[in-house]
Amino acid sequence: MRKMEANNNNKKEEIKKGPWKAEEDEVLINHVKRYGPRDWSSIRSKGLLHRTGKSCRLRWVNKLRPNLKNGCKFSADEERVVIELQSDFGNKWARIATYLPGRTDNDVKNFWSSRQKRLARILHNSSSDASTSKSSSSSSHRCKGKHVKPIRQSCNPTQGFSLVEEEEITVSSSSSLMKVPYSSSDQVDDKALRLPDLGIKFEHQPFTFGTDLVIAEFSDSPNDADQQALIPFSPESRELLARLDDPFYYDILGPADSSEPLFALPQPFFEPSPAPRRCRHVSKDEEPDVFLDDFPADMFDQVDPIRTP
DNA sequence: AAGCTTTGCAACCGCGTCTTC
DNA sequence: AGAAGACGCGGTTGCAAAGCT
Known part of the structure; x- marks a missing residue:
């Protein structure tokens, strides 16, 4: 039981939130270059990033996608x-x-x-x-x-x-x-x-x-x-x-x-x-x-x- | 210059829809 | 057919920078 709780806690800790770092962006960009803008969940399951697929998709769509008028x-x-x-x-x-x-x-x-x-x-x-x-x-x-x-x-x-x-x-x-x-x-x-x-x-x-x-x-x-x-x-x-x-x-x-x-x-x-x-x-x-x-x-x-x- | 308020923006969350098995 | 996971969307929040007093 305690083991399960510990596992759950680990899983919770694994998910990173907050502002994105340049390294994370780079990983995400590489993923998209390789597989296209899809399979967001696999980014985490592969251990590339400790972000949810949702978060990855959002980052890509709002900030990393080409031709964005940022700022x-x-x-x-x-x-x-x-x-x-x-x-x-x-x-x-x-x-x-x-x-x-x-x-x-x-x-x-x-x-x-x-x-x-x-x-x-x-x-x-x-x-x-x-x-x-x-x-x-x-x-x-x-x-x-x-x-x-x-x-x-x-x-x-x-x-x-x-x-x-x-x-x-x-x-x-x-x-x-x-x-x-x-x-x-x-x-x-x-x-x-x-x-x-x-x-x-x-x-x-x-x-x-x-x-x-x-x-x-x-x-x-x-x-x-x-x-x-x-x-x-x-x-x-x-x-x-x-x-x-x-x-x-x-x-x-x-x-x-x-x-x-x-x-x-x-x-x-x-x-x-x-x-x-x-x-x-x-x-x-x-x-x-x-x-x-x-x-x-x-x-x-x-x-x-x-x-x- | 310091403290407070406002503004703009990035990111998260919840929920609905779509897809796959 | 339906369950589960993935995805997309709109609303909300939190924070840093800018502006104001």
Whole structure:
């Protein structure tokens, strides 16, 4: 009995965990050179390494495999791809990684996780800030001391968008409408503003964002600007969007006079699905913006323009 | 400069699926 | 057919480096 326990203990001790050493990597690489990336369990059974087959496979896939982009940050293009595919596939990291040469599922997963944490932090900060300054909230929002004007945005799938100045927009923070901050008094460069999954592009320039809101609208004809899109979001996205009502969100998300737009919008990586999910796709050679970068990618997942009778 | 917090990443774990016998 | 082992995937954890106060 004691002998058996001792044997079990030995077996347990034999399995090594933690960071890999260069020698171990070398052994693993030699094994793969010889037998190919398979038979991971035999590495241990042959006594080559005191690692589980699982651990060996993971090491190979994530670090030793050729053509990996190790230590290389995700490019803007890769970010867009991840965001786009995550909204399509969900958390299918392995699947998403197949679209990103040199990236592993672990890379994608970590990238997404960091993104989510960043977003959570922003949300948390924005909520605590808002709670301390609720009393100052009013129809004329504060935006680094600048007065801002509400506008409406009209969308035509074939002709793009136009921005329409409007006297007043009343949107409850608990509504599910998509809201985009806007300030006509600030100016940015001539980059267009795009919305991620919708591919919405604002055509009128120059403008930038402030604390008031733009409501995305969709219409089938240029004259049909009054058809307002009701956009159903996931609870998470809805909560985030609701917080855009916070007059101080701008202070949280970024400087009003920044030459960089606030968020990065994923340019569509694939052609849109047959369903009218996206209003207008931004062409590939257009410069990516950084609008809505810190928003959950599923924010526009379920965007579906309101049906016209 | 020191201490604390945040971030990014490598690795582990549990579970489901696939393969082999 | 089904049991056992191997494999693959997604979630989670731990740690070192970077950043901040």
